[in-house]
Amino acid sequence: MTPPTTSQTPVAEPDQARRVRSTGTAATRVLGIATIVTMGWLVAFGLGFSPADRDQEDAVRIMYVHVPTVWLAYLAFTVTAACSALYLFTKQHSLGFDRVAGASAEIGVVFMALTLATGMLWGKLTWGVYWQWDARLTTTALLFVSYIGYLAVRGLGGSHHQRARRSAIIGLLAVIEIPLVHWSVRLWRSLHQEATVLDVDGNVDMDGLMLFSLFVGVIAFTLLYLWLLLHRSRAMAMEDQLDDQGLDRAIDARRAEVAS
């Protein structure tokens, strides 16, 4: 008697079938696609459709990546400070706030590094030098180094709550540098130009298509920031989970050793 034929389609083990193997969800996928589309618009408007500037000529095109990266770095560091405050000053002392603070700081450091690099390329074209120990450049470099320090402190040993408390204090202190960076061009004599968008009088002194290109850049980098923040904070939650599991196993092994 011939045994009944079975389907040749491999059937996944129930445990494997339901396992989620990434930090992605439908929302992050939509966000990721929107980020790629707006980045494409940024390239089209920044390098193509927007006109050259009367004074800066084509060097102004670097502004469409330089300015959004610094604004989003400011936003990222502000989110770090806000989440640090929420961790420290709420009763729950939720580690979720700490992880968002840490993830946001990592993204902010990447954006700030890009700000410095694109700013150096713009400086070479406009000022003739890559770097000058000018007030704006120096305070920006200081801000960058401060958040490298913040990330280094997060990497020190100790419990999750010790890490959260230490880094939250630094996150709240480091954010004070942002107004200093922003106002440095007014406080000291600086090579760096003052704000073109929203100056002290609230004026926007830019051509319409240039302003639109900058707006596209800000939207693209904001979407990118949100996408990265969701993925990185979820990965950090899993890192903490694995740390806890490792600690539990070590304690169990020690107890078994003592009992035997």
Added chain:
Amino acid sequence: MITALSPGLVAMDNAGYILGSYALTFVVIAGFAVRVLRGGRRLADRIDDDDKYWT
């Protein structure tokens, strides 16, 4: 001075610096994004779904 044609067919002065700044930005972002995604996948394989709050 390097000159190139931009997508809008406008001659661009100092194209090396300008295109370099865009290329650098996108390469760094792509590298960081890949690192974040790969790290997440590696960790997700070792954690139960019940412990993933986004599932």
